[in-house]
Amino acid sequence: MQAxxxxxxxxxxxxxxxxxxxxxxxxxxxxNVSVWADVKQxxxxxxxxxxxxxxxxxxxxxxxxxxxxxxxLGDVITIGNDAAEYRVNSKFDSVLDFxxxxxxxxxx
Numbered sequence: 889m890q891a892x893x894x895x896x897x898x899x900x901x902x903x904x905x906x907x908x909x910x911x912x913x914x915x916x917x918x919x920n921v922s923v924w925a926d927v928k929q930x931x932x933x934x935x936x937x938x939x940x941x942x943x944x945x946x947x948x949x950x951x952x953x954x955x956x957x958x959x960x961l962g963d964v965i966t967i968g969n970d971a972a973e974y975r976v977n978s979k980f981d982s983v984l985d986f987x988x989x990x991x992x993x994x995x996x
Contacts, residue, residue, distance in 0.1 A: 894924040899966040925951040927967055945994040956988035
């Protein structure tokens with residue numbers, strides 16, 4: 889893993905469900921962490937479901953293994969200054985090179 893390839897700022901948001909005072913549930917942000925990563929777009933398919941077209945954008949995020957230890961499947965990631973959010977679908981840890989590859993899909 890070359891440190892020069894980690895040129896995109898990525899913000900990881902972990903949310904938890906807590907009960908509010910009215911007996912309902914509310915999602916709250918546990919923590920927000922910003923790290924450097926390498927981001928590549930893998931695919932961008934346009935699908936049609938029930939007459940509605942949507943863009944399914946998938947990205948691959950490569951970051952240092954130590955910084956990705958707290959990232960779990962289902963966490964929300966924001967890339968750069970873009971307001972788009974991505975949900976983590978898969979995680980691969982490389983023992984040899986000390987990096988982690990995450991695959992995430994854009995949330996509409």
